[in-house]
Amino acid sequence: MQAKRIHPLALAVMSVFAAPGHAWAQQTDGAAQDGSADKIETIVVTAQRRLERLQDVPVAVKAFSQKQVEAMGIQSTQDFINLTPNMSFDNSFTYGNSFVVLRGVTQINNADSPVAVVVDGVPQNNQKQLKMNLFDIERIEVLKGPQGALYGRNAIGGAINIETKAPSNKRDGFAAFEAGNGGLKEASAGLGGALVDDTAFYRIVGQTKKFDGLIRNTYTGRNVDAVDHDNSLRARLLFKPAAGLAIDLRASYVDFEAGATWDSIAVKNRPDLIRPPRSNINGETTGTTRDFSAKVSYELPFATLTSISGYTRLNEDYRGDVEFSNPVDTPGGFLGFGFQAGQGQNLAVRMVSQELRLTSADEGPLRWIGGIYYLGTKRDLLTRAFIDTDSSHGQFDDMAKNLVNLNEANDNTAKAAFGQLDYDLAPGTTLSGALRYDRDERRQQNLVDHSRRQASYAKWQPKLTLTRKFNPEVLGYATFSTGFRSGGFNSPGNANFRPETLTNGELGMKTSLLDNRLVLNAAVFRSRSKDFQFFYVNTATASQIISNIDRVNLTGFDVDFRYLPMRGLEFDGGVGYTKGEIRANRAEPSTIGHHTPKNSPLKINLGVQHTRPVAPGLEGMARFDYEYRDKKYWHPDNAAVSPSLNLFGLRLTLRDARDAWSLTLAGQNLGDKRYYADFNSGQYSGLPYDIGSLAAGRTYTLTFKARF
Template sequence: MKQQQSLAALAALLLGQSSLVAAQSTNDDVMLEEVTVTAQRRAERLQDVPVAVTAFTAAEIEARGVGSTRDILPMTPNVTYDESFTVGNSFVSVRGVAQINNADSPVAIVVDGVPQNSQKQLRMELFDVERIEVLKGPQGALYGRNAIGGAINIVTREPTNDFDGWAQLGAGSGNLRSASGAVSGPIVEDKLLFRLSGAYKDSDGTIENVFLHEKVDFYESKDVRARFMILATDALTIDVRGSYSDIDGGAVMDASMDPTLTGNANREVLPRSNILGNSAREIGDATVKIDWRTDVGTLTAITGYTDLTESYYGDLDFCNPVDCPNGIFGLGPQADQRQLLDVTLLSQEVRLASPDNQRLRWIVGGFYLSTQRDLDTIAHLLIPNTPGIPLISNAEENDNDAYSAFAQVDYDITDRTTLGVSLRYDRDRREQTNAGDPTRPTRSKSFSDVQPRVVIDHKLTKDQLVYATYGTGFRSGGFNGVGGRPFAAETLQNYEVGYKSTWWDSRLRLNASVFRSRSEDYQFFYLDFNQGGAQVIDNLDKVEFTGAELEWQVQATRYWTLLGAVGLLDSDIEAIDPSLTVPAERGNRTPKTQKSTFSFGSQLEIPLGSLTGTIRVDYGRWGKKYWHPDNVDVRDPVNMLDLRVSIGNDRWTATAWGRNVLDEFYWQDFNSLEFGAPGVDLGSPSSPDTYGIDLKYNF
């Protein structure tokens, strides 16, 4: 407790020192960094884009110490991000539209213009990144199916025509060791450029299994990326990119709760399984992006190939023979589980975009995605001195083909007013085969939707923009495993107005938006022991979301920057299918919905002769979170505080950091097993406070 109070006092002191520096400074030439984004497939100023976009530049990414997806998304208003169960599992929610098990992502994930078409690709190590853009609200018109909640656009650093690079070493809590770096330059000057980058991370973990007395969240990642830019002519550019990611770590580390403690989603319980779970994920991908600039416009072709595998092994009863001699589910002494996932993705996009410098601008294109997904699920009842008794043995093959065509037109009605109209048609055909039982017929079903978007924006002044948007989103339906019933596609309509402004001689940036969305056949996940412990995706007939977002950034002095964001979200279940077996009521909040997000950051730079010292404080408060449609289990608000102190110059930097220094305990995922089970809950616990140091050298 004393440590937490001391750290909180330190943060307050640092903010107070920042205020003193601000009061003493009279710089007139200080201004915020200009931010350029490609949210609408064109390079535009952030403040000119009529979309709610949170953009993180390379400088901000480094200042925050961003090393993975989990370091950046929770600081975005009305966005939540959690990790659980395997090294490839993540749960992102944007404005209430949530990622769920065994389903498509609610956001489009794009890296260097190439769609990442599996939700298993969102959890990643972030290194050598130039910019991250988080678009909120449905973006289906340009980004397609499954961009129902928004889009995440990640831009890595491009190859350079001059030789340069960087290297970084780090160490921290849980015996963390890390190394990363990049090197770039010309192979043939002005014609063929390269960039090689990589990252390594190894940790023994920080969450203890109280029965085995071992850490359950051990983690090792190895990532490499190679990128080549071929400047064939002034009009033709070819961007070739390949990457490989190999992650091993803990899995099935969920903690089971005693039935007498149910109804409290905030109790602190640690894992107590007698099996130390493990998982592994490998991703190899290759992409080719070709841009050909003509008088008509720029023709872009993007080809992507991904091979992804993930496996895990762990405890099925989430307990041990001492505490639970009959297992928490009453199945017997003990049980285990194993799953093997193999996904192959091939995508092709072709689009033609008009030049930027004309009154009427347009984009037309088409997209194709082929997905082959094989999943084996195995479970055994474990009895001493006997072979395991099979409980589950399912093998399924899924072949999906998705097609789409899209178009967008932007017209400058006046010098200050622009009208944009977009339209996209998506068709997704899904086929599932029971590989373990050839006598069962193959199931197939198609889902399709037309996604329009209309936006009008008006510049009140050169530094103030207002906009109004109507947009739609679509997330495909599918099948609930082998023999499971299908679930419906989800659609969403969104109405939004926004305001973007720059004040105080470009030293203050203030953006705001309010929105109202209506979802039909809202997809959610639960575990149902009336169906033998099945993992089930189901639909809520109608759901409504209402919310608001406010973001600001202030360059108070040359050396002091303040930034923050607030997101407010209200969800309402409006209609429920009478056949739904899960407890839910009209007027309840939707599953995995978080009421509010708040973040605040302060960065103070202190000149020290030829060196610069930097003090960074980031505070976030996440509001109440509702886990299930019955709203019985509710997570209390969470307070997160991160600190960073660094010293260095343009050549080298040394940084000391602390994450979650208040040592907040919370559940990253929480599942009530009350549906047919004896009142047992499972939760995936958060990491405690962690600390470390990093050394970086630029060359």
């Protein structure tokens, strides 16, 4: 019998996961016998606007510590969302565009996000700010279920808290270099420490990235997902000039140039049949984001006063094909008019925000939070379609070739007041009540015909939670919560879309078992959404439209776990299930009983990680990740359904035992699954055919990181 050849990658995995040497085995056995086996680290989160242990917070939270961020290779928003059950993230159409779905609540074009995103305590108020590169990260928290009472109108599906590494007295830094397939080259570095011991601190970090791409346009022969550059710079200054006073100043800058509009013409309602892009215009996105914030906290005798001020200036422009074809495949031209066509958009957003918050001390039977919030947004959007004669991007500015010219200025003023009370009814039993009032005032001016329109949207968002700590290791909770996503304007000449409201009932349990070597958390929920928002393109007017589905029910559960059976070996993962069902839809009555748009009912994550000494002063770590994504239902008619996916990832790391340096070989989507990250059938795309936006296939990287 011929011996089967073992793949070198499999040999590498086996070498790390294989039974350790005799000395290490004796050490592990001894630890188990004397009860000193490793325990799961304690993670502290700010889910309820104050520092608390993860296991004490009556909210379904998927948290990633700094240790996990490093071990799991989390370097982008996509990475940690891939590891989070009941959540998905897809990047399509432009480099900065993204679609997040959390417990069935979806993000759509040109609307507020369904997930509040907060970085270092500062809200990120635009949809384009969710997609980000993550480096020098302290902690990530994903809060599931509506969090409107504390986080406001963009938290209808949940919230994401990201904490970067704060400066301190200790002077430290890092430098990392990464190379991968597709010509990936990435470098990052950072340095922090004290300017004046115990009084003034700094931290500055930066990253640059270049990528030749992996998705080939078979008509032009160029890669559509190439990144010419993606540069980020972030700086923090922390001052503690007096006892109880802290001033945290933060500035960041992002500049990128990358691909856009890489959709392919797909087979009718068949997302399982993959076709490469064949546009004659290679799309391009350029953009910059500037963020400045000041967070000031002062400890009063009875509470802590916190002021958070933020300013953001965001620009994103794209140019690309509008029919996603070429003169050879479609000699009749765009919609049979005899010519090819292109499209483009210039987006400019300026935002100013201010929050004032009072937070009581953590001790005592009664604890409270109260605050006010303001957000002012100016959003200018220029959208054009043009006759394409030479495949160049400059045709966007040639008015002689103009087909569609939409130019609008939008102003939005949002104001809110919020508060929360926690009262200990008895030892281990707490009743919490929270309430928020949000009001949005929106104004739009058509800069072509100078017409104006305005509207306002307001909502009370209550939350009530009963928490019972049965013993130090087991906590249970019951929650009723609400969320709100504002209504707004479609492009000039199209009707407004209505605000979306969501009510949620939830039961949860958090447990720490086996002497804190097993953490198992679970929650079941049932939500009802009124005027569920979704997006499509109107075929008759070629307008991008946000519309509403009258009523949607969302029912499901979340399970998360971490388990350390022995020193150096860890299992982690979870299961998330959401059944999204359309219950009323006047616009499309035939869709009643269907799955909600962009929902994938079931998601399973499993990670296995093993660390062991491999030589004096050296450690090896192998981590294997598995992700199962259920079928995805793209539209209310449920005609286009993507098949389920099984995705595999592997990380092999060699590092100094004192963590002075590390070398990591990593691979994602090892099975090289090809699938559409976004799919729009002809009924909803505004075109006489379906289009799909391809996700990248297999990727692998080699990373060296040094710490000093």
